Amino acid sequence: MAHRVITGKNVVVTGSNRGLGLQFVKQFLSKGNSVVATARNLEKAVELQRLAQEHAGRLTIASLDVSDPASIEKLPSQVPWDRVDVLINNAGVAGSFRSLEDTNSDVMMDTFRTNTVGPLLVCQALLSSGKLGAPQSAEGAGATIVANVTSKMGSIDDNGSGGSYAYRASKCALNIVTKSLSIDLKDLGIDTILLHPGWVMTDMTSGRGLIDDVTSVKGMISVLEDQPELNGKWFDYKHEAIPW
Structure with a gap:
């Protein structure tokens, strides 16, 4: 039931030197896209x-530390296109899954x-530079996708084990930020x-987990391609809606 095919597009992926970010880069390249892959330390991004x-010609590596506003301000100048079709905000930290006493x-x-x-x-910088958003000639909404990689640990409804205060709270906050963006950027x-x-x-x-990065990223990209409605939604890699 494909509604959109992500091929021949301009894609930005943050936090790309390893893990999910690197896998996003590989899979988007394999689908025939052009990619800007960001990393904090380019020398270590072997x-x-x-x-x-x-x-x-299809992969540009850009320096970006998403914890540094000055670094973020320089991102648009490193994007070689006039327009970004897909932005994957993947960069993140675990923040140490600490107990109440250690937080x-x-x-x-x-x-x-x-x-x-x-x-x-990152959204703000690309938007203000004019690189994010549909060109005036595009018909209808959804010509551009901003996908923020969150975690079910940021779900209030799903929290049945407590702990991990910094990580849970930061992802929960990212979720509400994303919801507001879905309203403010829709037009x-x-x-x-x-x-x-x-x-x-x-x-x-x-190294712990239930699935590998290939399976996860393949599933997440298929969500972007196959889900009839994306804006303001929250899905896992299996296309299952996550409770807020």
């Missing part, structure tokens, strides 16, 4: 450098800065959606 050589102000604020404020400012031809990747075996989870 696999991205290899991919850039393999996909010369402190620094952990809370650092986690919020990356997981909540960062994606919002600009932008669909804003939340994606839950599942419990994925990555460095962030210390």
